């Protein structure tokens with residue numbers, strides 16, 4: 001079955017960046033939102049920066065929405081064992097935007113999708129980008145569902161495409177845009193029940209990478225280990241048993257798991273490297289959020305950046321109005337401004353990333369740390 005759909009702005013990817021952009025643009029444009037997932041799934045990365053509240057306020061959103069209770073917990077701060085055995089505490093108590101939040105990623109995604117639907121945005125869940133072509137100032141984008149027995153195809157005809165498909169940037173990739181990777185960081189994660197009264201997050205470095213743990217809603221805890229893809233044998237991250245052997249090597253992390261071994265949910269490995277799309281904007285398209293820039297989880301800024309980036313794009317699109325009537329001169333100006341915004345975010349990010357990694361100097365010769373310190377020297 002093939003159907004056709006015409007829209008002014010097509011947003012591919014209904015994650016955080018896609019939903020926020022759709023909600024921000026929906027008062028001005030006919031917006032369509034497409035995501036390959038029928039329903040959001042569990043995701044690692046719970047820490048939502050305090051400044052997110054400013055964006056939520058502008059868009060009339062509230063995490064406190066009763067219907068989605070248990071979407072977040074207040075997070076008092078972070079205890080880190082980084083650079084020395086001595087614990088350092090960074091709290092958010094004096095932050096004018098309030099405390100950071102530990103969110104349930106699946107529920108947050110459901111909440112944002114629901115808000116987009118309530119705004120009257122046309123949403124197509126369970127459809128993935130299949131192909132596209134550009135003809136006479138219009139993109140024709142074909143998306144298909146995954147159900148082979150009941151295959152549905154939608155051809156979207158649109159003035160403007162926003163690629164918000166995450167770090168794989170499927171649309172940009174399909175038109176030949178390459179991505180520069182800065183490192184090979186991966187993250188292996190588990191969740192388990194939490195019984196600890198201390199709800200601060202923890203970050204602990206070791207010779208081969210670093211551990212992270214945080215309490216998340218529904219009395220759960222997430223634990224992840226970050227290292228480079230080539231440092232351990234792949235079998236270390238194959239299943240819960242092999243991962244637990246690594247976990248046993250860290251006394252602080254081991255305590256969180258004690259007596260809960262049978263209740264661990266093993267989620268496996270995800271890419272967590274710093275990457276940048278070589279071109280974030282082209283003829284009647286842009287890349288947004290992780291599709292444009294993906295950050296090391298050490299920054300805890302990915303979600304906020306995706307939202308802030310979506311707000312910047314919405315403002316620029318309204319200013320240049322290229323999604324209603326295309327004009328090559330305006331498009332060029334738009335692209336230049338957007339590209340310089342992205343470059344500036346990346347520059348700041350790399351500077352901070354290098355500073356954080358340089359602060360750990362106990363294993364200077366170890367591959368994981370040596371690579372990062374060399375990068376810091378060269379930049």
Ligand SMILES: Cc1cc2nc3c(=O)[nH]c(=O)nc-3n(C[C@H](O)[C@H](O)[C@H](O)COP(=O)(O)OP(=O)(O)OC[C@H]3O[C@@H](n4cnc5c(N)ncnc54)[C@H](O)[C@@H]3O)c2cc1C
Pocket residue numbers: 012013014015016017018034035036037044045046047048049127128129164165166167170187224270271272288289290291295297300301302303304306
């Ligand atoms: C280990 C780890 C820990 C992290 N921790 C944190 C943290 O604590 N705090 C924080 O702020 N950030 C964190 N992040 C980063 C954060 O998860 C991302 O920055 C954020 O999810 C980016 O949002 P996005 O909408 O750009 O992309 P995504 O969340 O990746 O959303 C992309 C969407 O596009 C859809 N999609 C993909 N391909 C297609 C396709 N072909 N067609 C249609 N739809 C498609 C996907 O289903 C998905 O819904 C972490 C990341 C990692 C890897």
